[in-house]
Amino acid sequence: MLKLLALDRFTVLLFVMVILASFAPVSGQAAEIFSTITTVAIAVLFFLHGAKLSREAVIEGLMHWKLHTLVFAFTFALFPILGLLAKPVLVPMLGQELYWGFLFMCFLPSTVQSSIAFTSVAQGNVAGAVCSASFSNIIGMFITPLLVAFFILGKSQHGFDPTASIIQITLLLLVPFILGQILRPWVFPYMKKMPKLVKFFDQSSILMVVYGAFSSAVVAGLWHQVSLSTLFLLILACSVLLTLVMVLTIFVPRWMGFDKSDQKTIFFCGSKKTLASGVPMAQILFIGQPLGMIVLPIMIFHQIQLMVCGIIANMWSKQIEIKSEE
Template sequence: MRKIDPFLLLIMAAVAVASVIPAQGAGAEILDTLGILGIALLFFVHGAALPRDVVIEGLIQWRLHLFIFAITFAVFPLAAMPFGVLPSAWMPADLLLGFLYLAALPSAVSSSIAFTAMAKGNVPAAICSSAASNVFGLLLTPVLLSLMTRTSVEGGFDLTKALGDVVLQLLVPFAAGQIVRPWLARVMARHERRIGQFDQAIILLIVYAAFSQSVVDGLWSRLPPASVALTAVLCLVLLTVVLSVTALIARRLGFSRRDEIAAVFCGSKKSLASGLPLAKVLFATAPGFGMIVLPIMFYNQIQILVGAVIARRYARDSAMPAAAGSK
């Protein structure tokens, strides 16, 4: 019998602690600052660790980027549309709107890249795809939501700020790492294991911060148990469908294992960091706001828990041929 992954236990512990002692007030602000710095350092480390030719290869893989965009903004919405046939007693209008909104959101950036790195996937491609998805997704999300609901969704957002955040938190640190790579390459190679541990630490920080915000927003106090249970089940179903379809199509298209990993994580992730602020703009006056954002809050936790298991499995499978070859 296979033992439970210790990292999965750590993630579950982070969820439990956040449920009992959520970060809020000044503590939440400090946590947010640490998260921003940690993500920036994560991209700096990956920039310093990745050879220049590998980065260039990631930038020019247009087929992979188009595939990931198609999963995020086409396959995902199509997978969520059938939820509309459920009886209104099971699927209230606001909850259905929440699932459609979830399906229209861009990819999560930090967790997509961190899981891709942990799984030994194509990190440069993941950086390019998830960053572009997060920026352009702010434009596509209201349009897709409008098409799915066949109603006009009014609202606005600061695209300049979103673009600036992506550049400052992701691209600038990564570029800085590339610049100093000639001096740090050997150090990065010697401490590959520590880099992997740092990836995991950032993911744990993301889990605790995200779940703390959900708890503070009233996740467990404002919603009936039936709605909570239904949302959790449907989020898991939606994630399973998207993961399966992505992996299957990626293999049929002949993508390498590293590219498949990048597609699986970038295509299946949805951004809570962009989703909640944008929801406050699009649905600011909606009386059922808590129900609307419930799917993205639940999906965020489920995608991290499931993503951790899949990433570790990919990593173990990648290590097996190397171990066999060394014998």
């Protein structure tokens, strides 16, 4: 338990990026160059994700449409509904801009790598997790901007058109992903020889985006706007949201008659939100908005979900080991 609760290297590095941005933010011409490098790194990351994903796994996973429909409902219906219902409580508690970040987090797709990894550890339906998590990210490139346009930016920016944002997100995330799929026969053999490559790009690109986002936020006075008490309330709000969703992702699939393997897949894919896709989307969607305030909720939620899912995945794995020994 203590080992699971311990912060991993990536979590520590995220905090380091926030501290570094707080004391040494990148700005001016350097910020523009850094932003360009970050954009290229994100495109490379999604190219590698596309090359890594097996087409056989996609075909096998697509056959289980009931599982994917339920995960889709949790990701793009339950989360947004809970986020919208929480507005009367969260706006007075957190302020309008942090609430926008909280709501944006609710509109995001599921994670890919961690959903698959936790499903595998818990011995769930891995093929279903691969397809469901990937499909969630692909469809999220279109659904998330529409939800943001209607419920957030449509109210703050008169006449906001999400079409341009969807095109930018498609070019940045979806096109490299498709190219990776097309070039998979040539690229994947080299990736097998360098298994840490995707993880490196995954983590380094997120760290770069977080540093850039918080740099601009610090320059704009982020830490003069967010107090320790507000930060604590945001952590509490994220924890309550995750608890509600996890309870429903455990009991609804069981009530609907899914087997245990699929129940685990639905739980891990339906209860999480992506940081890897979320921060680049925020950069595109919230131009001119306080980006640091927008990405802060997903950063906090991301860490909480990883710790809780890690504990649960290991617990379910040990339960299976005990049963197999009996």
